Amino acid sequence: MRFLSTALALLLVLLSLPGAHAATPVPDDEENPRFLLAGQADQAVAEERYDDAAARLLEAIGICPDCPDNSLLLSNLGMVYAYAGRDSLALSTLDEALRLSPALTTARSNRARLLLKMGRDRQAYDDFGIILSRDSLDCDARYYHGMLALYSGHADIAEADFTVIRDSLPMSDDTARALSALYVRTGRESQAIPYLLRLTENEPAAEYFATLAGCYLANGKLSDASETLGKAFAQFPDDPELYYYRAWLNRDLFRTAEARRDARQAVSLGFPKAKADALFKR
Numbered sequence: 001m002r003f004l005s006t007a008l009a010l011l012l013v014l015l016s017l018p019g020a021h022a023a024t025p026v027p028d029d030e031e032n033p034r035f036l037l038a039g040q041a042d043q044a045v046a047e048e049r050y051d052d053a054a055a056r057l058l059e060a061i062g063i064c065p066d067c068p069d070n071s072l073l074l075s076n077l078g079m080v081y082a083y084a085g086r087d088s089l090a091l092s093t094l095d096e097a098l099r100l101s102p103a104l105t106t107a108r109s110n111r112a113r114l115l116l117k118m119g120r121d122r123q124a125y126d127d128f129g130i131i132l133s134r135d136s137l138d139c140d141a142r143y144y145h146g147m148l149a150l151y152s153g154h155a156d157i158a159e160a161d162f163t164v165i166r167d168s169l170p171m172s173d174d175t176a177r178a179l180s181a182l183y184v185r186t187g188r189e190s191q192a193i194p195y196l197l198r199l200t201e202n203e204p205a206a207e208y209f210a211t212l213a214g215c216y217l218a219n220g221k222l223s224d225a226s227e228t229l230g231k232a233f234a235q236f237p238d239d240p241e242l243y244y245y246r247a248w249l250n251r252d253l254f255r256t257a258e259a260r261r262d263a264r265q266a267v268s269l270g271f272p273k274a275k276a277d278a279l280f281k282r
Helices: 007-016 033-046 049-063 070-083 087-100 104-118 121-134 139-150 155-169 173-185 189-202 208-219 222-235 240-252 258-269 273-281
Strands: none
Touching: 007 033, 007 258, 033 049, 033 070, 033 189, 049 070, 070 087, 070 104, 070 258, 087 104, 087 173, 104 121, 121 139, 139 155, 139 173, 155 173, 189 208, 208 222, 208 240, 222 240, 240 273
């Protein structure tokens, strides 16, 4: 079943939000032109004027090229380039920030997220690993490190990462996303259900409803699956995976005609035909 197959992509939407992992250096004197330029850059980012934001940060860097906090300005500049879709330039800028300050967690986390966006998962995983080697309780890094491990077939590493998140942030939606993904992928659907219920309440999304329905079906809880699908279709009437799970439900209720109709609809909306056909070969 699909669950969080797009989670990393969804979670990378954070990269496009102004202010993600940005931090403005604060000198002693708030009238310092570098401080003022950095503040103007923040405002430009908030207004999605990325060229203006980059120009202000470059001005700030140019005022004092040898200042040690330029690495933080460069980290912010790299994210501005990322927001603007200039990923190669963003990466080279973040590389430079880390060359100047290898221990700067802000820059390394920004680079790791950018690498994920660029599909360079191995390098992103390594960056998150470096962050964790310095701060084992960094839950943000644990989340991404664990997700990358999980979807590359290392459930044991993911479980270790997600245990830290669970113990540190038991009520976090990230914890619910992480543990439900882990439990579904490792065949522990019943353990995933409480976390999926929380997600459908806090962050309703078709994939969470679909996965919850799948967990109920895997455990033979047809009534719960039916109720979940009813709520889901009211909000997401054209989601192909919901049709797939309703086809599964109808099949298990011996409503063969309805099941086949739902399966055809799922396929017409983009669901893999081989997987839909497999429902009727069990």
